[in-house]
Structures are given as C-alpha cells and as structure tokens.
Amino acid sequence: MAQTTLSQRNRLPARLHSLLSWGLFAGGIVILLMLSQKLIALDIFPENWNIGLRDVLNEFKRWVVVNRNSHWMFTFFFEPLSAVIDFTLRRIENFLLWLPWPVVIFAVFIFAERIRGLRLAFLMVACLLPMGMFGLWEESLQTLALMVTAVIFSLVLGIPLGIWSARNDMVEKILRPILDAMQTMPAFVYLIPVLLFFGVARVPSIIATVIYALPPAIRLTSLGLRSVSDEMIEAADAFGSTEKQVLRKVQLPLALPTIMVGVNQTIMMALSIVVIAALIGAGGLGEVVLKALRRLRVGSALEAGLAIVFMAVLLDRLSAALAQIERHSIQQFRGYRLFSEKQRGIKVIAWLERGISRVYAFGVTLSVQVEKYLAKTFGPGAGWLYNRADWIVISLFLLLATILLLLLGVQDFPAALHFDISRPVDAMVQWMQVNLYNIGDSGIGTGPLRDFLIIYVFKPLRTFLTDQVPWTVVAFVFVYAAFAASGWRLMLSVLALVLSIGLIGMWPFTMDTLGQTLVAGVICVGLGIPLGIWSSKSDRADQMIRPVLDFLQTIPIFVYLVPVIMLFGTGSVAGLIASVLYAAVPVIRLTNAGIRSVDVALKESAQAFGSTWLQTLLKIEIPLALPAIMLGINQTIMMVLAMVIIAGLVGATGLGLEVYQGFANDNLGRSVEAGLAIVLCAIVIDRITQQFARKASQAANIN
Amino acid sequence: MSTVQLRNIWKIFGPNPKYVYDTMDRAASRGEILSQTGHVVAVRDVSLEVARGEIFVVMGLSGSGKSTLVRCLSRLIEPTFGQVLINDVDVTAMNADDLRQLRRHTVSMVFQRFGLFPHRRVVDNVGYGLEVRGMELAERRLKAYEILQLVGLDGWEDRYPHELSGGMQQRVGLARALAVDPEIMLCDEPFSALDPLIRRDMQDELLNLQHELHKTILFITHDFHEAIKLGDRIAIMKDGAIVQVGTAQQIVAHPVDEYVREFTQDVPRTKVLTAETIMLSQEGKNALSGEAVLYNTTIEALIPRISATDALFPVVNAADEIIGVLDRHTVLMALAES
Ligand SMILES: Nc1ncnc2c1ncn2[C@@H]1O[C@H](COP(=O)(O)OP(=O)(O)O)[C@@H](O)[C@H]1O
Numbered sequence A: 001m002a003q004t005t006l007s008q009r010n011r012l013p014a015r016l017h018s019l020l021s022w023g024l025f026a027g028g029i030v031i032l033l034m035l036s037q038k039l040i041a042l043d044i045f046p047e048n049w050n051i052g053l054r055d056v057l058n059e060f061k062r063w064v065v066v067n068r069n070s071h072w073m074f075t076f077f078f079e080p081l082s083a084v085i086d087f088t089l090r091r092i093e094n095f096l097l098w099l100p101w102p103v104v105i106f107a108v109f110i111f112a113e114r115i116r117g118l119r120l121a122f123l124m125v126a127c128l129l130p131m132g133m134f135g136l137w138e139e140s141l142q143t144l145a146l147m148v149t150a151v152i153f154s155l156v157l158g159i160p161l162g163i164w165s166a167r168n169d170m171v172e173k174i175l176r177p178i179l180d181a182m183q184t185m186p187a188f189v190y191l192i193p194v195l196l197f198f199g200v201a202r203v204p205s206i207i208a209t210v211i212y213a214l215p216p217a218i219r220l221t222s223l224g225l226r227s228v229s230d231e232m233i234e235a236a237d238a239f240g241s242t243e244k245q246v247l248r249k250v251q252l253p254l255a256l257p258t259i260m261v262g263v264n265q266t267i268m269m270a271l272s273i274v275v276i277a278a279l280i281g282a283g284g285l286g287e288v289v290l291k292a293l294r295r296l297r298v299g300s301a302l303e304a305g306l307a308i309v310f311m312a313v314l315l316d317r318l319s320a321a322l323a324q325i326e327r328h329s330i331q332q333f334r335g336y337r338l339f340s341e342k343q344r345g346i347k348v349i350a351w352l353e354r355g356i357s358r359v360y361a362f363g364v365t366l367s368v369q370v371e372k373y374l375a376k377t378f379g380p381g382a383g384w385l386y387n388r389a390d391w392i393v394i395s396l397f398l399l400l401a402t403i404l405l406l407l408l409g410v411q412d413f414p415a416a417l418h419f420d421i422s423r424p425v426d427a428m429v430q431w432m433q434v435n436l437y438n439i440g441d442s443g444i445g446t447g448p449l450r451d452f453l454i455i456y457v458f459k460p461l462r463t464f465l466t467d468q469v470p471w472t473v474v475a476f477v478f479v480y481a482a483f484a485a486s487g488w489r490l491m492l493s494v495l496a497l498v499l500s501i502g503l504i505g506m507w508p509f510t511m512d513t514l515g516q517t518l519v520a521g522v523i524c525v526g527l528g529i530p531l532g533i534w535s536s537k538s539d540r541a542d543q544m545i546r547p548v549l550d551f552l553q554t555i556p557i558f559v560y561l562v563p564v565i566m567l568f569g570t571g572s573v574a575g576l577i578a579s580v581l582y583a584a585v586p587v588i589r590l591t592n593a594g595i596r597s598v599d600v601a602l603k604e605s606a607q608a609f610g611s612t613w614l615q616t617l618l619k620i621e622i623p624l625a626l627p628a629i630m631l632g633i634n635q636t637i638m639m640v641l642a643m644v645i646i647a648g649l650v651g652a653t654g655l656g657l658e659v660y661q662g663f664a665n666d667n668l669g670r671s672v673e674a675g676l677a678i679v680l681c682a683i684v685i686d687r688i689t690q691q692f693a694r695k696a697s698q699a700a701n702i703n
Numbered sequence B: 001m002s003t004v005q006l007r008n009i010w011k012i013f014g015p016n017p018k019y020v021y022d023t024m025d026r027a028a029s030r031g032e033i034l035s036q037t038g039h040v041v042a043v044r045d046v047s048l049e050v051a052r053g054e055i056f057v058v059m060g061l062s063g064s065g066k067s068t069l070v071r072c073l074s075r076l077i078e079p080t081f082g083q084v085l086i087n088d089v090d091v092t093a094m095n096a097d098d099l100r101q102l103r104r105h106t107v108s109m110v111f112q113r114f115g116l117f118p119h120r121r122v123v124d125n126v127g128y129g130l131e132v133r134g135m136e137l138a139e140r141r142l143k144a145y146e147i148l149q150l151v152g153l154d155g156w157e158d159r160y161p162h163e164l165s166g167g168m169q170q171r172v173g174l175a176r177a178l179a180v181d182p183e184i185m186l187c188d189e190p191f192s193a194l195d196p197l198i199r200r201d202m203q204d205e206l207l208n209l210q211h212e213l214h215k216t217i218l219f220i221t222h223d224f225h226e227a228i229k230l231g232d233r234i235a236i237m238k239d240g241a242i243v244q245v246g247t248a249q250q251i252v253a254h255p256v257d258e259y260v261r262e263f264t265q266d267v268p269r270t271k272v273l274t275a276e277t278i279m280l281s282q283e284g285k286n287a288l289s290g291e292a293v294l295y296n297t298t299i300e301a302l303i304p305r306i307s308a309t310d311a312l313f314p315v316v317n318a319a320d321e322i323i324g325v326l327d328r329h330t331v332l333m334a335l336a337e338s
C-alpha cells in the first residue's frame, strides 16, 4: 500500500519535482555566493575556528615521550606487547638470514612441489633468484620476516575473533561494521595512533600492518566456519562430540581452505603496505624503494619494486595453493610433467624429464621405505607419523643440507651472481627524459603534457576551489548531494563531516586534493566505462584487458610510481597518473560485469523491436548495469583517495604532501590532521556515492 | 522386553512450537495446522517400542517425518512433546553430559548421505566415535582396522572418503557406527543414495552383520521392498503419524488403509504371505487330509503342494501344535485380495 501511494506521488509531479529541486540547488548556490561577498567568514573558512587539534596532539606526543618509561599504560601494556613482537620478528629474521641461501630456495621449491607441483615450484625459484641477483637478498628476507611476523599476529588475533564471531551472531553484528570501516579507510590512518604509542621503528609498522591485514582473517574464518554443512556437524554430534571437539576436529579442518583464502588475502594486504610501513621504519625492500625514490634513483627503485612484485607473486601463489590443497592418500607422481607432449619430442626436454622422473622415483622410494620402516617400528598406531613419511624425508634432507652448507661457509647470496639492472634502467630513464620529454621540440611529449595538465587543469582548478569558490558553496554542494541521494540523516552527518574538515584547519589542502581527485576520477571514469563496455562486447578485448587489470591489482602500488616518475618527474601529474593506473580497475571490471549480466532475453526483445546496437546499449544495457557501474565508480573514487598519500610522496600537493611533510618535520599533529581530513573526505564521498548506487539499483529493479 | 520406547512423541517446527502444541486442534490435519499457524507438524503423537536385537523399520514417503523421528530418539532433534526411554532410562530428561555419554556408548547413527568427514582418512573416520570418547590413538586405530575388516574394507584404511565408491563410503559409515560397539543403531535411509545393485549387496551385508552382532536397529527407508527384506517389524508413517505397525506379512495381508495398500500393491504377495497369515480357524473342520504345513511357509512354497489337491492342510507352529487350517481355496482367495 505505502509503496503504491509513494510511487504515484512521485510519478505525477516528477517533472515539477526535479525542476523544484534544481531550482533549490541553484538558488542555494546563488544566495551563498551573494552572502559570501558580504561576509568573509562564508567565503574563506575562518582561521580562528580551528580547534587546534595539532597542538593537542603534539602536546600528547610530548607527554608520551616523557612518560614512556614510567606510565603503567606503557610499562604494562605497550612495552610488553612491543617486546613480544620484536622478539618474534628478530627470531624469524635471524633464522631466515642464518639459513644458507640455497636451503631457503630449495625449501620453498620442495614445499611448492609437494602442495601443488613442479610448475609452481619452478615459478617460486624464478621469483626468489632475482631477489638475490639484484643484491637484495637480505632486504627481501627482512621483508619476508616482517610479512611472516605480521601474518602470524594477524592470524593469532584474527582466527579466534573469527571463531568467536562465527559462533555468536551478536559478535558478528558488532564486528562487521568495524571491519568494513577498517577495510575502507586508508591504511595510513592506523599508522598515526600506532606511531603515537609505539614511536617510529619496526614494531609499530608491524602493528599497523596487522591492523590493516586483520579483516580478511576474521571474515574468512567466520565465513568458513559458518559454511561447514549442518550434515557434518550433525554427524559429529551424533557420536557425542563436545562443542570443543566439533570445533577442533570437524569445523576448523573443514573451514581450513576458506581460512587459507583469508590468510592469502591477509598476506596480500600486508604486502601492499610494505612501502608505506617503510615510511615509519619497517626497513627491508620498502626502505630501498623509498630511498631510491627520494634520490630519484629510478633503477634501484625498480629493482626493489620488482623484488616486491616477486615477493607478492611468491606469497600469493603459495598461499593460494595452500588454500586449494587436495587430500590424497597415496604419494603419486604428481605434476612432474613440466612440458607439453609436443615439446617432449625435443631431445633436451625428454632428457630433462627423464632426469626429473628419476629424482622423483628416488624420493618416492625413499619415502616408501621410511614409511614401511616407521610402520614396522611403531605399529599401526603411528599412522599419523608414517603417513607423512615424505615430509620427514624432506625435513631431514633440508637439515643435512643446512649443516653441510654452513660448514662450507655458504650463507648470503654470492656477489658473483649479482646481476645489476639499475644501471641500464637509469640510462634508459635518462634517454627518455631527454627524448620523450619534448620529442624533437615539437611540443609533444611527456613534459609538455605535464605542463599542460599543471597549467590548464590543476592550477586553475585549485585556484577555483580554494580562492574563487566560497567554502560554503562547496560544502553546500556536498550537503545537497547527500540530501538528494538519501535524505535528512545523511545530509546532517555529511554537514558535520564537512565542517570538521574545516575545523581542523585542512580546508584549503582538502580543496587541492579534492580537485586532483576529481580530475583523476573523471579520467578513470572516462577511460574506464568505454573500456568496460568494450570488454563486455568483445571476448577478445576482455581477454586482453583482464590480465592487465589483474596485474595492476596485484602488484604493490609503489611499483607504478617508478615508471611514472621516470616519464613525468615528481609532482601532481605523477600522482595523478599513478592514481589513474591504480584506481581505474574497478570501473572497468564492474562496467564489464554489469553489462554482461544483463538478461539476454531483455536484449533480444529490444533487438526484436528494431533497436540498433547503440540504442540497445544506451536504453537497455547501461541503465540496467548502472548499479554495478555506480559501485565501480564508488570503488574507484575510494581508491583514488587511498592513493592521495602516496601521490603526496611523489610530490603531489594537497593533503598527501601535508601528511608526508608532517612526518618529515616531526610534526605529528600536522600529519594527523591531514590524515584525518583524507578519512573524512573518503567517508563523505563514499556514503554519497553509495547512496546514489543504491538509488540506481532500485531504479533498475522497478523498471 | 524392549530397549527403545517412544511415548507420544511430537515434533513441531516453527518459531513457537510449544504454544502451537498447547493450543492447536488435535484433530486438524498437518496442512490445516500449517496454514493456520505456520508451523509444521513433522512428527505427530508417535508411540512405539523396539525390542532388543530387532530390526525395526520405519517406512513412509519423503516428508512423512521419518528423519525427524529417528533424530528425536537421540535428541539430535529435540522433541516438542513426549518421552524417549532407552533401557528404561528417560532420555528426554537427560542433561547434556549424560546425553553425550549415551551417544558415545549406546546409540550410533548411519546417515543417508554418509556424513563422512572428508578431511579424515577412512580409519580416522571409523575411529571418530572412539576418539571423542578419549581412546588412545593406537588402540582406536586397531579397533578401526578390525571393524573395517568386518565390513570388507581392509586395505582401504589410509584412503580419504572421496577416493572410495558410494557403496564403499557407506560401508565406512556403517563401520563408523559399529566401531563404538553401540547397543542401538539408527539408520536414516542408509542405502537410498546407492545404485540398486549395490543397495541389494548392502542389505545382505547388513543382514549378515546383524546375524553376528544382534544390534537393536531402527532402520528408516522409503522403499517398501527394503522394509520387508530387512524389517522384523515395520511401522508405516504418514504425515508424521504412524498408521500401521506389524510384520511384513501382517501389513501385506491386512493393510489398514489405502495409503498402506498402495505400498503393498507391487509386492509379490506369494513371497511375503505365509501360511500363518492366511490360515483359517480350525473350528468345524475335522477332515484334515493334507500333510502338516509349518506356520512360516510362504505361499510361493505352498503352491506346488496344494495346487493338485483339494485336501485341507493343518498349519502347525514350531511346537508342532495345530494353529489353523488352509486349502487351495484359502490360498487363492488370499492372492485374489490384493
Ligand atoms: N528444521 C526444520 N524446520 C522446518 N521444517 C522441517 C525441518 N526439518 C524437517 N521439516 C519438515 O518436517 C517434515 C518431515 O521432514 P523429515 O523428517 O525430513 O521427513 P522424511 O525424512 O520422512 O523425508 C517435512 O515436511 C519437512 O519439511
């Protein structure tokens, strides 16, 4: 009933309604423009409204520094926590660095082989070797140790929380919005409070990483446990299991693949902030990248960036394989076929495969012998032991190899195997800077493009938003959009959020960032929607675009920066291009998916009425795919905002640069204010675009 | 003496079953109650007794409440009303600990879709019940090997369930239930998911095992043929209630209503009916001329002996006392009744 009256009321004066609301919008702007001519406080956000957060924070930081060794909060909580993390990290790091490098490589190799097969095993080696060859073995292992520590703590926290929330709907309800918030907020936000309490070093960077990487561990543990079938639980119950037994013997093992997906995501999240973590002293590869970027040593930045990519591929594939591991009772010759049938005709390959075969046969025979021996010695009760004979053999072998190699003095990656790519890259950069900057003085090239963007886009936009348009007008636009998207409640909260940005004194910087975000967003959408449509229409295009998107999404953000800086130098344009590369992905994906999921019957009926290709697209497909597209736009803008700080690192002005300079100048308050402004901005834009997406999906359902 | 007694078991599914149980119209049908209250009466006022060492079959169409009923017995589903007694102990009054002990030691279960744990090897599936009891690893493995041998699965101990065929998987299910050496076994359509040929093998296997082990078995099926093959006694369920209980012969010879008759229709009566079920009373018939017929002789076995003669045969019980008479006419009438 209520629904019909509502839609009737909406339908009849729809025209009038929209006219009225546009009138209201325009009127509001005109009035504010006129008022701000008279009242300076409405034009420029008044300085004296600043609530002075910066001073409070800096004061607090001073207090922390003074009280670090005396206050109970530190002596009983933060210090011990810090000590545990530090201890774990040091142990892992020392152990990894103590291991002879061939043992590390072989251990990863054999582990990958056992859980998946030879192909993965060789891929792992291909990922590990360059780390050593770039002369980054130690840094890579440091990063690995950092990852492992962060992931261990994420799991130690995340799995119990996940279990708890799987077993308690109340906990799940409370955790969900918190996890959502944790995942949508820029990672940097965690760094700030962590910095306050732990100072700058490796421990705080681990804590920040843990916080950042925690949500998937919790979510997927809970999901995995909840999706264990009732049948399994009933079977366990029927045999009189206690709740704990059901959990330990049935639910957790069955949820393990899902939990491993969570571990995989946790690892990837942790890796994605490696470089950011280096900002607060995490060391490892991230620090190499940062240092190289600061000195504009593109070659070494690229080497370290590549090492991070290899690390990402390694950890991703390995943990993904772990998530899909299949249980087999018998030791098989699994996946040793490395080449296709055709290639096997080649003599070398046939010879190679025979060799692999022999090694396998030897390993299997040995394992079987050990299995038999163990079975005979320990009886059937030791099945759990001899069923793992292969692992026992492998461990023994690794132990022996370690001892032997240590006796021989092999530990660090040998300098003789180094293979330097930074020099040729630097040379290439030089060449590009000379030759692509302004090709033949024709006015075409990266330099003129950059100048064009700065002079005709960024500068005017910044001047427009900060100097020409009164702050009240910008605020009004946001508030009005919130009202149009949802209603009073969203409007009021947006008003509060927008005002807060001003109150912490970040209005001008926010406008600068907003302008750049707008430009990046417009470019992303302008490129992304056509690309999405194209790949929805052509499978060939889809096949071409998809791997590029996968690549862009899996490699750490920082790696984009390197080639971008190579071509455009530092500054807002480099930030813009990196942002676009990073953030265009969801629009493309979701446009593609949205259009592809439009009901075929609908398209056919449109064509049956003689619609042209374009008409079908514009009148049927795009409106129906609009919710998905809107969601893509929402995600894209969020990702642009997430890039703000990183853009700041390469010299883009605005909030990012503020955060970064706060760090550089030991002005924590400044960083916090700017970071907070980014978060507030993100929340405002997220809520508004989400509501528009919701509206679009309602519209798509009604029609 | 019965090991299992169910007294007036009711199970109502829905948000407020107790209230519906108290207020509903006892005479209303399941559909009426569903439309009036939104609650499903899955089991309605079921009372029955299962004797020690007996295979008691509950048979009914899908949705008739069999699975719910069998789960009420070990309270995997909590009955809304009624009492379950096992060896004269009130199961419905047990606390969680006692109930767990009951499930660990006395009552075990075999499931329709096997319910095997995919992450455990066959031995560890079979040993599960012993494991949760706290039995040592070596001991339970030995026990599991023993049981696996009994069900003909030696050599498959270290496999994972998915590496076995359906029939073998259910043998594992059976072995898992047997491993705890239960007094009572609940089987919820254990063979329904199997191919007909394998199903027949498994039925024979179950009968063989029962011959040795003498468990008390509550066996659920929707297949009447399976019911008469396995069941010492059969209860027929319809819409949550039991409509008839009896031996296969009693049910085939005297179905109480159309619903039951439907099931009995395509049963070969000559294989089920026995002399005892079709005989007439001896009164007024003194001219016994035929040889004595043992009470449990099937019609199939009788036909060659009676077809060529009009003689009146005495039917005798195990103690060789005459309990009734039959002749060719009696047999033909019994066959014609269907
Ligand atoms: N958990 C439940 N919630 C609601 N209704 C149920 C539930 N379990 C079973 N039922 C209903 O109870 C009736 C009996 O189900 P069930 O005992 O599974 O029958 P059967 O095993 O004979 O096929 C069915 O109508 C079914 O829909």
Ligand SMILES: [Mg+2]
Binding pocket: B066, B067, B068, B189
């Ligand atoms: Mg059932």
